[in-house]
Amino acid sequence: MVHLPAVVPPPANVRRHFLPWAAPLLPQAVAWLAREWTGAGPLNLSSWLVVVPTRQAGRRLREALAEHAATRGQAVFPPRVVTPELLVTQAVTPGTPTANRLESLLAWTEVLRAVDLAEVRAVLPHDPPARDFAWALGLGRELARLQSTLAEGGWRLGDVAARAGETCPELDRWRELGELERRHAARLAELGLLDAQAARIAAALAPAPMRDFARIAVIGAPDPLPLALRVLAAHAATLPVDVVVYAPESEADNFDSWGRPQAAAWAARELTIVAFGERVRVCADPAEQVAWITALAQATPEPETMLGIGVADPELLPLLEKGCARVGIAAFNPEGRARRHDGLYPLLAALAEFAAVPDFAAVTTLARCPDILEWLRARADGRFSAAKFLRQFDQLGANHLPPTLAAARAQAALFPEVELALAALAELRTTLTRGRFPSNAAAALMELFAGRELEAAGVLAESAEAWMAQLREIEQALARGGAVVLTATEAWQLALGAFADEVRTSERPVGAIDLLGWLELLWDDAPHLVVAGLNDGRVPSAIVGDVFLPETLRERLGLKRNAERFACDAYLLASIAAVRTSTNGRLDILLGKTTASGDPLRPSRLLLRCADAVLPERVTQLFQPIAAARPSPPWARAWKLRPRVAAAPTQLSVTAFRDWLACPFRFYLKHVLRMTRVEPEKAELNALDFGILMHEALQQLGQEPALRDCVEATQLSDFLIERFERIVRLRYGAELTLPLVVQFEAARQRLRAAAEVEARERADGWRTEHVEWKIELVIGGLVVKGKIDRIDRHADGRVRVLDYKTGDTSGKPIAAHLRSECEDDLDRPEWLRMSDAEGKSRAWTDLQLPLYRLAVAAIWGDAVACGYFNLPKAAGETAVILWDDFSRETQASAEACATGVVSAVLAAEFWPPRELTGRDAQQDEFAELFHGGAEASIAWEERS
Amino acid sequence: MKALQHEMILASAGSGKTYALTNRFVRLLAHGAAPERIVALTFTRKAAGEFFDEILKKLASAATDTTKAEKLAVEIGAPTLGAADFLRLLRVVVTAMPRLNLGTLDGFFARVVQNFPLELGLDGEFQILEASAAARERRRVLQQMFTAAGEPDAAQREFIEAFKRATFGVEEKRLTRVLDQFLDEHGEDFLAASAADQWGDAGRIWPAGCAWLAAVDGRAAAAQALRAAWATEPWSEKQRERVEHFFAALEEWVPGAVLPGPLEYLLKNALAAWPALEEVTIERKKVALSEDARAALRGVVEGIAGAELTRRLEMTRGIFAVLRSYEMTYDALVRRAGRLTFADVLRRLLPGAGAPALAQESDGLGRDAEEARLLIDWRLDAKFDHWLLDEFQDTSYEQWSVLRNLIDEAVQDAEGRRSLFYVGDVKQAIYAWRGGDPRLFREIFNHYNASAPGKIVEGRLDVSWRSTPAVIAMVNAVFGAAEVLGASVPVAAANEWNREWRAHTSADEAAVGFAELRHALDEEGRFAETLKILREVEPARRGLTVVVLVQQNKTAAALAEYLRREGGVAALAESDLCVATDNLLTVALLALLRAAAFPGDTLAREHVRMSPLEPWLQVEGLVGSDALTLRVLAEVQALGFAGTLEGWLRRLESALKDDEFSRERGRLLVAAAERFDEGGSRDVAEFLEFMEGYTVREADTLGVVRVMTVHKAKGLGFDLVILPDLEGKTLASRRSGLAVQRTEDRSIEWVLDLPNKIFAKHEPVLASHMAVAESEAAYENLCLLYVAMTRAKRAMILVTEPTKNTSKSQNFTRLLHDALGETWSTGEARWFDEIKFKSPKLAAENDLSRLTPTAWVRRAARRPARTPSALKQSGVSGSLVFALNRNEGADFGTAVHELFAEVEWLDGTGAIERWAALWRDKYGADNEAVAEGLACLGASAMASVWSKPLSELVEVWRERAFEMVLDGAWVTGVFDRVVVERDASGVTTRALIVDYKTDRVGTDAEVATAVARHAGQLNLYRRVVAVLAKVSVGRVECCLVFTRLRRMERVVAAG
């Protein structure tokens, strides 16, 4: 087995220095760098190159240097401060034509799509489901990631097979990977490019000489990239390199010559945490950790000067930010957040979708982008109301269910605001799809933002810059790529994905407390440090299960292993604890028992690095089940809702009576306050739409003079279907979505069944006299309006009024109008009830048919029959069902009830609401208002 | 130390299953097993977490307490071990923590797949879909299938046809919903049986033919014959009517729909006399059948049944086609993109699914089993020697199939260094409906012991550590009543139950407890009785935990609601809580979003108007719908949903007063929004839908009565258990849905949408399928009751309706009545009297007083950071920002800056030519930046920039960074060029700051604007240079160099 050292041993002029834990690292680092400064002139460190572990550390260092100089009224020529990563990048000779990330990825996709799978069976034992771009991109990303991991140690894919050792069971696989890499490099070479990782590795061995610097210091960087050490080693041949270790001199043996904690030394070391029992706290979940920290921050005066927050578990970050904001404390996350959270991202995503397919869903998403609304307003010279537009837009969507932008435009004549907007969007799409990506994408955005002035350093401008950089990168890659042909969708996908994953850092608000990542804590100088989320897997971090690089192989390649991660984290904890002990500061540690989604977490192993004697005690403390610290408070009503007072209606529809009878308060909501819902993602007909379509077809049949006496079912059926098609075409256009196709088919079947029944009825002697007969009644001083679906007359003179029922099941008129009485009814007015023929008392639930009868009585007398023409989904049940033995008493009672309802409405009697249960409650359209009882939810007396 | 044995443990409820498992783990450790070589798998992450905690606690307590150490040592069969040894083992375990293989089955499988993605046909990147994400994917797939506009293509047409066939004649309006149900019901079946011939294939179901199917065409003729045969029967009016109705209904009848009453009546009666069919009952009178009548009636019945079967077969095939069509799209869109559910993961690993990794056979790459094994070890960085499987009764056959090969090696290990230990309770097998296969328990045992008897040792745990003797007495009385069980459920189920049943005992024989069966007249009565019990026991006052167990989530909701409403009891329906929609606060906030995004939604707008949000809208000037829409949508875009809601929540803070509940809900809402935001979507409709479906499991809460289904209570224990919801259907009713016939090895033989039970009962193949299904259902129901009754620690009260109320069906109530009699009780009715109030032990509220530091040295407050270049603030035009080639300008600028940085002084003749030669050589002859740089160097108007002043000492800073504290801010920046002149004594006399501008400015006005724009920045530079060069500000000059114009502009100091 070949064991390679991780890095070339440092030459002699690398010197270690130790800064003790007696004071925080930051001021000591400053003092160390400025040790020769007399204070006479500026603090001039411009000949130094300083390597620190993170950007944040660099920032803190430069700030502290300025602060230090300011104590003597001076300023600083700062050292060049870089991270190990940057050190490597800059070692590449400027002007080297390296492939950018994207170019490299595209080259991978080409290689992967071209390769004969038979040659790489050890890598791809199974044929991929499709060898398309997406597949190649996915695998390409994976290989790029692998390249970059290997590069950390200075290896390329092709090096592995030789180093992995004979016992590696995957030598074939690595040989093939090496071959793939060779082709990748060759492809890049054709484009005049060098693979970036290869360039980095080469540069690390022979870095570009540094003319501007006289010396190099590596400060407080316990875990530098191995490749960076190669760079340093190379420079060390000509320049003095100082490695500054934050640890007392007495610890010297526990670090290697680059200042890295020795795995062996730290693996078994005890870590001291003062007052462990009190200061290490197991919290139930993230919320409790957040609550604890925010409470502490609130209780600390000027928290910024006292408190440091370390966040070892990234899951806590956004919660902590929100939690702090809630209690009025500014918090700052210097690590930033992925750009998928930028405001610009959703707009871009919507445009990408729109560019791919102009379907209505994509338009819907765009329509609610504020930037689009802004643009539409600008185009209309300000004469544009976003609310009105959206209202109409949603209505158009609900009425016509258009599948595409074009279909929507075809229906938009009735909605001028929408018509204009859709035309504008269609134009935008033309821009979006004309020519090639990314110029078309940029053109569309330019068009969208043409009239806008963006705040120069504002969030949007900054985001936009980043996006444009992405586009430029793609453009460059595509321009060079030659053979690569991406569809617009693929290109968008690529750009958007890269943009989304990019990290944005923002300005630190004044006075904010930093929420620092674990690796930043070494450099933080807060006297009171609280570390949250110190759970295993977060700290110490460990990689388990890597598709290509299992731990054994990492070890053979000298890549970073879990043992080194552990050593580094142990050292970090030891340092942040020790400095606080020696400076009379304080360290508190919080850890979660579960994640936000309730999955169990384990305490960090670091917390168990104690003397054996205390181990059981620690285990007991850390693994105790915890009683929920915050017992959930009992359900409570935040407030009662106060409906506004609105004027009583001046007219009612016949069908509104049913609503009042069902629940006066819901009637108030629906018919007085006119509360209706918009279904945002309506994709198919609802019961109402379905009914309307069938009604319209039937109405046209009733009006057709040529067919008045037709008793042929097929003829009737043909007519109905033909009309139905026409109506449908008119309303839903020619392009139909799949659910509509199925639903229309269902409607046709019902109409065919209806035609059969109709034919029979006609054969029996019935003829339709009127359809959609408008009626208007005055009841109790209120106008009541309605439309009778149809009025039939029989050859023998009988007359009947019919209502089409298109519900799923067929029903009897009497059952729909009257229900059996229940106990509560006894307290309600007498007019709500009637006694049926058997003397049983029943309560009215609907007055539709009696009111129809009342309306036609003047013309056809009071012997008119009434009933339903049922068109249920079971075709066999299609039938005309009359209200049997409808009596004078029934009519009288219904009219009395109607009068009662009207007077109640006029007297604003809408209270109390009906408490619904079971299915009714589930279907209650106003359910969102009612919690723990309808009556209890509303402050009816306090209307305003 | 005893050698390790393979063990199977049947552990009754509350009998210390976890104890046994942890002991086993410790035993393995004591045996020298490396902890990372032990695989311990269970079903939930929570259980896995608890298991680990228990192991550590067990070791910790044995490490500190010699008595406990001795006891543990004996229990694990290593009596020589002492406290020090356990301490050592404890260290071993915590050190191995990240390498432990202790988790869920799902997680274990996912890990394997994660390590072999390419071998398993994945692209490499793959992601596990949690339930909610999976639901979203499904919606996306359906949408994709639907939105294709225009004439339906062939695939769509096939889909429509299939759907029609599947739902056969029953039209449906809510297609999306129907489909969703469809997929819920049948999706898994399809994935388990994806071959067309498994679905609705008559030849497969009836290899020997089916008489009914053969009779399908003779129906009409037979009906005619029957009519004729019966025409002359001397029947009563009523009988005649019956028969007439029958014939009428027969004419109308369409197979597949619900059987109409008149049809069903006669069919039922005829089938009751099946197959002899000597007589048939009509209107309570037996009618003897003539030869002709019998033949005709038989023909009719068989014809109807045949038609029904035909239709069902067709529907089944329709269902298959629908599923296949959906699955194909799903597969392409979701699985291939590397988004897998746990079920998908498992399927990848199944033998025969192309998973070489776990196969014992060669994997097609020429690797033998041994090599394949090595590969697993290599990739997973692990070797597995010992297997501990928990809740084994819930393991599915598929899961076992995946594990089998790995475990087989352990069991067959000749040297006995490896082991298997599995534990569970076949009496708690309540997850058979989602694949749990309790039969495996014995099958595995028998399989291994068949070849080598005693290979696996059987252990039993029947002592309950959870329940009092009273509770146990009741459990024994019900489940030990073998005869009663025999009469209540199908024989097979009863036998299976009785075979594994052992009487339970309570570990604490003296514990006070109570168990009772009591009655209430109806549902309302049962609810009222529940309330009565709660009022009597006063659990909150005594600190007792109580659960009310019901059969369905909706009953839980209704009962909890009842208890709150009628009794003011703090009851919690512990279905998953819909935290975003179960309270006024969050619903109002959602209404705000809705009202803004959907201005037509007057329901939402009016709702907001009724709430305390309205005054805030007034304050913020958002009363008009335009303002509201634009503001909220912009907020959502900029801050995300979490940020937006957080802002509004803060405004409502004062309205909440001391309402901690709503505050908590608000917090949960924001946390949920945060999760949604993670995905990057800002779609309000999508967000609302997400929130409506968002649920949270509430943590165990003291002082609250929890109402939940038995399934959710599994694994939990409560002081008092009330079971008021035991009414219901026959125990032996098969689960609705497709009939899936499996072979011994669980592979699917056929699938059929069963016809009406009256037919299926009389068709031998279907009847035998049903009998098995019913028996399995009955067994599962027994398990359900057993789980329910073993949740009680101290007391249990069952409330049922008297059996005369219930039908004759063999349901829970009937079973309890048969086993216990009308009423039954044992123990102390006032068992709770003895219990003293225990104040709930809450973690101390923030003990901040102890923590708040008082006398420490504070660090300096951080300063606001400024970069001078940010000072030239003003707007940028949108079209400029999005110009694709604008940055060529920036690159150009950088290049020019770089060139100038190389030039210290431009002195002496030929200097320009020297630079020209150098740059052209270095950057190319036609480099634009070079041309520009050279032109500038040669421009007379700018000569003063590069010509060395005559002072004694001159210093020039090029591209020089600085840091400084100025006006309380930390200023950081880079000078393009600064020339500092000093006199002989080193005192600075003058400094000149030069700043290069390479952008396109043309007119004088533009120059003036640019100068004005940069004045702030340069004045700041002036002050910095003054400090750095030790000179008064007045002696520092600034100028801007406009390279394109070759022009230099002085910038005067700000007044």
Ligand code: SF4
């Ligand atoms: S949790 Fe959800 S479903 Fe259950 S009662 Fe509350 S709101 Fe209703």
